[in-house]
Amino acid sequence: MQEGEIKVAVLGAAGYAGGELLRLLHQHPKVGAVRAFSSSHAGQPLSAAHPSLIHVQVAEFEATAPKAAAEWADVLFCALPHGESQTIIDELLTDNTVLFIDLAADFRIADTNRYEAYYGAHTAPHRLGEFTYGLADVLGKGLAGATRIASPGCFATACLLGLYPFVPSLCGKSVCFGITGSTGSGAKPKPSTHHPARAHNLFAYEIDGHRHEAEINHQLAQWQANGQCRLLPHSGPFVRGIHATLSLVCEETLGDSIEQLHDAYAASPFVRVYDTPPQLAAVVGTNFAHLHATRHKREVIVTCVIDNLVKGAAGQAIQSMNLALGFDETAGLTFPGLFPC
Numbered sequence: 001m002q003e004g005e006i007k008v009a010v011l012g013a014a015g016y017a018g019g020e021l022l023r024l025l026h027q028h029p030k031v032g033a034v035r036a037f038s039s040s041h042a043g044q045p046l047s048a049a050h051p052s053l054i055h056v057q058v059a060e061f062e063a064t065a066p067k068a069a070a071e072w073a074d075v076l077f078c079a080l081p082h083g084e085s086q087t088i089i090d091e092l093l094t095d096n097t098v099l100f101i102d103l104a105a106d107f108r109i110a111d112t113n114r115y116e117a118y119y120g121a122h123t124a125p126h127r128l129g130e131f132t133y134g135l136a137d138v139l140g141k142g143l144a145g146a147t148r149i150a151s152p153g154c155f156a157t158a159c160l161l162g163l164y165p166f167v168p169s170l171c172g173k174s175v176c177f178g179i180t181g182s183t184g185s186g187a188k189p190k191p192s193t194h195h196p197a198r199a200h201n202l203f204a205y206e207i208d209g210h211r212h213e214a215e216i217n218h219q220l221a222q223w224q225a226n227g228q229c230r231l232l233p234h235s236g237p238f239v240r241g242i243h244a245t246l247s248l249v250c251e252e253t254l255g256d257s258i259e260q261l262h263d264a265y266a267a268s269p270f271v272r273v274y275d276t277p278p279q280l281a282a283v284v285g286t287n288f289a290h291l292h293a294t295r296h297k298r299e300v301i302v303t304c305v306i307d308n309l310v311k312g313a314a315g316q317a318i319q320s321m322n323l324a325l326g327f328d329e330t331a332g333l334t335f336p337g338l339f340p341c
């Protein structure tokens with residue numbers, strides 16, 4: 001490890017988000033040592049869970065040891081299923097100075113009532129107020145010095161990036177029609193992620209109240225927006241990515257919708273605005289979000305595409321790390337995508 005390089009630990013490293021963290025961290029210029037923790041793959045090489053990491057020259061997975069990881073690391077990424085990080089947080093974050101970045105939903109919603117309405121009881125509600133919601137492309141340097149970051153959900157990221165530029169003009173309910181790829185459900189096979197059920201298929205799910213609605217509307221309330229957003233999630237026949245189409249009702253005084261996007265994201269290196277609706281494959285494998293907007297009287301239609309595992313998970317979390325530690329925001333994240341993919 002060279003001087004100035006940091007030590008990073010990943011919990012849940014055998015999962016999809018964990019694997020993507022490992023892929024990106026191993027080519028990050030400020031990251032020295034990386035340790036990967038997994039209960040199911042302890043003692044095995046990274047390629048046992050992530051075949052494409054066969055050329056990464058690091059030690060194997062280690063048995064999950066959250067407290068030891070937090071004591072050793074400068075930065076600890078937690079990529080465990082929802083509900084796990086809230087059960088270990090008090091043991092993890094004692095007197096160490098680790099930057100803790102959680103990719104699960106456990107600490108994304110500071111409002112306990114709203115959290116419990118969607119997720120049930122929280123086991124560490126006293127910690128909810130400690131976290132910054134890491135919507136990196138909006139917060140930017142506002143993340144400097146943060147020590148506890150709750151990384152947004154993938155659907156929520158795409159939806160909020162589409163909503164944010166129009167917040168001052170919103171009036172009434174917005175709707176986000178979102179389609180996700182199968183990696184959004186994690187590495188454990190389920191009937192809804194089985195290839196024959198997923199390929200050449202498209203279906204809605206959780207349309208009566210997907211959990212990401214909670215963080216979307218919590219964030220809208222933080223921004224003092226006039227109105228809430230409904231999320232209509234769909235499962236699409238592809239592996240990576242989220243395509244979000246939003247319908248917003250705005251005040252008549254709103255100016256040109258594309259200019260709104262340009263103005264809102266002028267200082268955001270990973271948000272690109274286009275004159276035509278973006279295509280999903282252009283962002284797959286990247287940390288970029290591509291957006292477009294068009295206006296019909298008071299209705300604004302925004303489209304946003306992201307890679308759920310990069311911008312919607314590992315990439316955004318690393319971007320937050322860069323911003324929190326005062327690194328160049330783009331460090332280790334400017335790689336191009338895969339097209340065709």
Ligand SMILES: NC(=O)c1ccc[n+]([C@@H]2O[C@H](COP(=O)([O-])OP(=O)(O)OC[C@H]3O[C@@H](n4cnc5c(N)ncnc54)[C@H](OP(=O)(O)O)[C@@H]3O)[C@@H](O)[C@H]2O)c1
Pocket residue numbers: 011012013014015016017018037038039040041064079080081082084103104105152153154183184185186187188308309312313
């Ligand atoms: N997939 C996405 O697109 C995405 C996007 C944004 C955020 N996230 C969030 O990131 C976190 C990880 O998501 P993922 O898609 O990577 O999930 P995943 O593929 O299922 O991986 C989660 C990992 O956590 C470990 N784990 C520890 N306790 C577990 C338990 N009780 N049950 C199951 N696994 C357990 C497992 O590894 P070991 O058993 O080996 O320890 C597993 O590999 C989740 O909170 C998810 O909501 C995911």
